Amino acid sequence: MAEAEISIRLTGVTKEFDGATGAAVDDLSLDIERGTIMALLGPSGCGKTTTLRMINRLIEPTSGTIEIEGVDVMSQSAQELRRGIGYVIQQVGLFPHRTIAGNIATVPTMLGWEKSRTAERVEELTTLVGLDHEMLQRYPDELSGGQQQRVGVARALAADPPVLLMDEPFGAVDPIVRGRLQDELLDLQDKVSKTIVLVTHDVDEALRVADRIALMNVGGVIEQLATPDELMRAPANDFVESFVGEDRGLRRLALNAVSALRFHQGPVVDQAAGYDDAERAIAIEGTDWLGITIDGRFAGWTRVDDVRAARADGTPLADVERFDPIAQVEPSSTLRAAMELIMSSNSSVAVINDGGRFGGVVTLEDIRRALSSDDIEAAHGTI
Amino acid sequence: MTSGPPASSLIAEATNPIIRWEWVVEEWDQVWEAIVEHLTLTMMAMALGLVVSSILAAIALRHRWAMTPITATTSLIYTLPSVALFALLAPVWGNLSRWTAVVPLAGYTLLILVTNIVAGFQAVPPSVRDAADGMGMSRARRVRTVDLPLAVPYIVTGIRIATVSTVGLVTVAAIIGQGGLGRLIFSGLRRAFWTPMTVGASLSIVLALLLDAVILMIGLWLAPWQRRRRAARS
Numbered sequence: 001m002a003e004a005e006i007s008i009r010l011t012g013v014t015k016e017f018d019g020a021t022g023a024a025v026d027d028l029s030l031d032i033e034r035g036t037i038m039a040l041l042g043p044s045g046c047g048k049t050t051t052l053r054m055i056n057r058l059i060e061p062t063s064g065t066i067e068i069e070g071v072d073v074m075s076q077s078a079q080e081l082r083r084g085i086g087y088v089i090q091q092v093g094l095f096p097h098r099t100i101a102g103n104i105a106t107v108p109t110m111l112g113w114e115k116s117r118t119a120e121r122v123e124e125l126t127t128l129v130g131l132d133h134e135m136l137q138r139y140p141d142e143l144s145g146g147q148q149q150r151v152g153v154a155r156a157l158a159a160d161p162p163v164l165l166m167d168e169p170f171g172a173v174d175p176i177v178r179g180r181l182q183d184e185l186l187d188l189q190d191k192v193s194k195t196i197v198l199v200t201h202d203v204d205e206a207l208r209v210a211d212r213i214a215l216m217n218v219g220g221v222i223e224q225l226a227t228p229d230e231l232m233r234a235p236a237n238d239f240v241e242s243f244v245g246e247d248r249g250l251r252r253l254a255l256n257a258v259s260a261l262r263f264h265q266g267p268v269v270d271q272a273a274g275y276d277d278a279e280r281a282i283a284i285e286g287t288d289w290l291g292i293t294i295d296g297r298f299a300g301w302t303r304v305d306d307v308r309a310a311r312a313d314g315t316p317l318a319d320v321e322r323f324d325p326i327a328q329v330e331p332s333s334t335l336r337a338a339m340e341l342i343m344s345s346n347s348s349v350a351v352i353n354d355g356g357r358f359g360g361v362v363t364l365e366d367i368r369r370a371l372s373s374d375d376i377e378a379a380h381g382t383i
Numbered sequence: 384m385t386s387g388p389p390a391s392s393l394i395a396e397a398t399n400p401i402i403r404w405e406w407v408v409e410e411w412d413q414v415w416e417a418i419v420e421h422l423t424l425t426m427m428a429m430a431l432g433l434v435v436s437s438i439l440a441a442i443a444l445r446h447r448w449a450m451t452p453i454t455a456t457t458s459l460i461y462t463l464p465s466v467a468l469f470a471l472l473a474p475v476w477g478n479l480s481r482w483t484a485v486v487p488l489a490g491y492t493l494l495i496l497v498t499n500i501v502a503g504f505q506a507v508p509p510s511v512r513d514a515a516d517g518m519g520m521s522r523a524r525r526v527r528t529v530d531l532p533l534a535v536p537y538i539v540t541g542i543r544i545a546t547v548s549t550v551g552l553v554t555v556a557a558i559i560g561q562g563g564l565g566r567l568i569f570s571g572l573r574r575a576f577w578t579p580m581t582v583g584a585s586l587s588i589v590l591a592l593l594l595d596a597v598i599l600m601i602g603l604w605l606a607p608w609q610r611r612r613r614a615a616r617s
Contacts, residue, residue: 058517082519093514097532097608107518139608155518165517 007034007163007195008055013064015050015220024050025220027064034162035193037185039210041200043243047220048199052165055197056085068163083107086156086164086194090171092148094140100151101136107159125154128191130184146177150184157192166198170205182208203244207232207255215240228255249371250336258338258352258362259331261370266349266361268293271318275311282307291351291361292322298351298358300324325351331359335370338362403578414567414582421563421590424553427485429546432492439493440500450501457494465491465555473559484561488552492545499541503534536609539602543595550591554583564590 009032015025025047032038040048053059055066057078066073073081094103101122108118126133129150140148149169156164169185170178186209189196200206206213207228215224215231217239224236232252235241244251267281268291282290288304300322310320326345329338331354342350342364352359407414439457443450468487476483507530515525557565567583570576603610 056517058513079519079521082517084519087514087517089510089513089517091508091510093508093510093512093517095511095515095529095533096508097529097606106520110518110520110524141608152514 005033006031007069008032008197009067010051010055011065011067013051013054013066013220014062015047015054015059016062023062023219025054025061028220028222030214030222030225032195032197033212034195036211037189037196037198037209039198039200039206039213040216041203041206041210041213041243042216043218044201046216046218048201048216049167051216051220052167052197052199055163056082056087056165058082083111083159084161084163086161088149088152088156088164088166088169090168092140092152092172094148094151094155096140099137099139100131100143103140103151104136104155104158106155111159121158122154125157128157128188129154144177145173146181149173149177149181153185153188157194162195164194164196166196168199168201171200171202178205185209204251207251215243252371253336253339253367254334256335256370257331258329258333258335260335261362261366263352263360263362264366266363267291268298268358268361269317270294271299273317275307275317278307278317291325292317292320293358294318296357298325298328298353327351328353329362330354335362335367339364339367399575399577401577402581406578407582410579414586417563417567417583418586418590419563420561421550421553421565421587424481424484424488424556424561424563425546425549425590425594427481428488428549428553429492429542431485431489432496432545432549433542435489436493436496436500439497440504443497443501444504453497454494457497460490461494465552466558469556469559481561483559484553484556488549488556491552492549495545495548496538496541499537499544500534503537503541504530506537507533532606536602536606539598539605543598543602546594546598547591550587550594554587563587 008030010028010030013025013028014023016023028047028051030038030051040051042048050059054061055068055073057073068085095106098106101119104122104125105118108121113121122136123133126136131147131150131154135143135147135151140151143151149172152169156166170181173181182205198206198209210228212225212227213231214222215226217223223243224231224240226234226236229252231240231244232248232255235244235248241248265281267285267287267289269277269281270293278290282304289301290304290307291301292299302320302322306320307317310317327338327341327347327350329341329350329352331352338350342348342362348365349361349363351361436457439453443453465487469484472483472487511529511533512525515529520529553562554565554568556562557569560566562569564583564587567579567586571578571580571583
């Protein structure tokens with residue numbers, strides 16, 4: 001990683017709390033690349049929240065240095081520093097007595113922005129986080145948990161800080177809303193490219209949103225620093241392995257999209273093709289079924305026996321009885337979703353429907369091979 | 384016409400009804416003066432009580448250890464029987480100025496006010512404080528623009544309770560010659576003449592209810608977010 005790409009750098013950071021045995025965070029060093037999402041993942045008491053709160057000095061480190069964009073955080077006043085860092089917490093912490101607009105405008109108001117500029121920014125952020133503009137004049141208690149969390153994110157982004165700190169941001173909402181908010185965060189990140197540090201104890205959340213994960217153990221010890229796919233594929237030690245769980249193979253499938261596989265055609269021919277082409281395709285794949293496409297679209301599966309009988313009768317290939325494909329995936333579907341579809345359709349293949357056109361097939365064998373290989377490209381973020 | 388005990392008592396009843404409206408009309412100036420006096424004493428006591436309890440609450444909020452002695456002292460004041468206190472204060476103070484009444488009246492408000500102000504500030508959700516600090520809000524700004532407004536509903540509740548109880552206590556101050564409507568009650572009692580008693584007593588009740596309603600409205604006006612919340616719940 002080149003120097004210039006580092007946004008946040010922790011060097012030998014230690015935090016000892018009064019009266020506590022042992023340091024909460026002991027000699028932690030960590031570089032966070034600009035414009036990426038770094039998840040601090042770990043069990044409770046591992047020092048991940050302490051680490052986060054030292055970045056904006058809500059907790060002052062006992063020793064060590066923290067730099068943001070090359071500037072020591074101790075070189076300015078804590079308040080000045082914090083106004084330049086977005087901060088999102090689990091309970092959101094919206095001001096109940098201020099309207100949504102008032103909440104979002106908190107930092108711009110402190111920074112002394114002109115009213116018109118602030119109002120403009122509030123409107124812009126409302127759109128950005130997908131909130132209804134009608135909500136601006138409401139109070140936080142009138143919004144759902146998910147909406148409140150969006151306001152929390154908008155408020156944190158108000159003064160366009162380069163860095164966003166998020167402490168268990170989606171921990172207080174139900175799983176369905178959480179999933180949606182995670183997706184929204186990724187969409188948002190595509191637009192704003194902030195350096196985001198996200199604390200979580202939820203492996204799935206880290207895998208889903210992070211570019212890199214620092215898996216921490218008690219005392220702020222980083223057990224492994226890796227991309228989500230690396231973490232699943234090659235856990236560094238027993239702690240990592242037990243923390244990420246036994247189903248890491250499946251989790252890895254959820255991290256990668258069908259598009260990460262090399263597409264192959266499979267035993268599929270166009271209806272206009274002759275029987276010789278059909279036989280060739282069948283021979284190559286060694287299957288007892290054959291797919292038919294019409295004008296580039298997948299039209300259905302045929303039985304090889306029916307195909308051969310039709311050839312003997314002189315019936316055109318296009319007239320052989322076809323069965324609708326049950327398992328259909330898109331290039332952006334996860335491998336996990338593809339596998340589930342294949343299994344539940346009681347077959348061994350799914351058809352890739354690429355924007356309406358036939359894109360190839362994915363088989364259980366393809367998925368198995370992908371899992372055992374080291375180089376399925378991590379396709380998270382596009383999922 | 385023969386006169387006898389039953390008849391004279393009937394006449395006495397007839398001339399001393401619960402209320403005699405001619406008296407109210409004739410003595411309206413005196414009644415009005417009593418109302419104004421009652422209101423003035425209540426407001427002065429409340430103002431003094433608020434100032435003192437705000438200081439005490441600020442100390443209690445900043446220094447945890449101070450809460451216990453402050454609560455103990457204000458509780459002690461609160462338990463003193465009001466008649467006894469006024470009776471004792473009168474000779475001590477000598478001069479029976481308005482302050483002789485206002486100071487003990489204010490003393491009685493302290494327990495309620497301090498407790499509610501402290502509760503109001505303590506009820507500010509920690510996540511709200513954390514968010515405010517995390518966004519770089521200074522402590523002073525946070526107290527002024529976040530903690531205080533959020534404590535308002537609690538403080539207003541305290542003011543309502545304290546005001547209503549003060550309106551009641553002001554009548555007792557009549558024993559030291561202050562006390563607004565209380566003076567009407569006492570003079571009626573002395574003369575066994577019901578009308579001033581009825582007028583004084585009922586007006587003090589009306590005053591209490593009226594002030595309570597007014598402060599409630601002010602509270603809702605100061606905390607619009609609560610108003611909406613109530614509306615949303617109903």
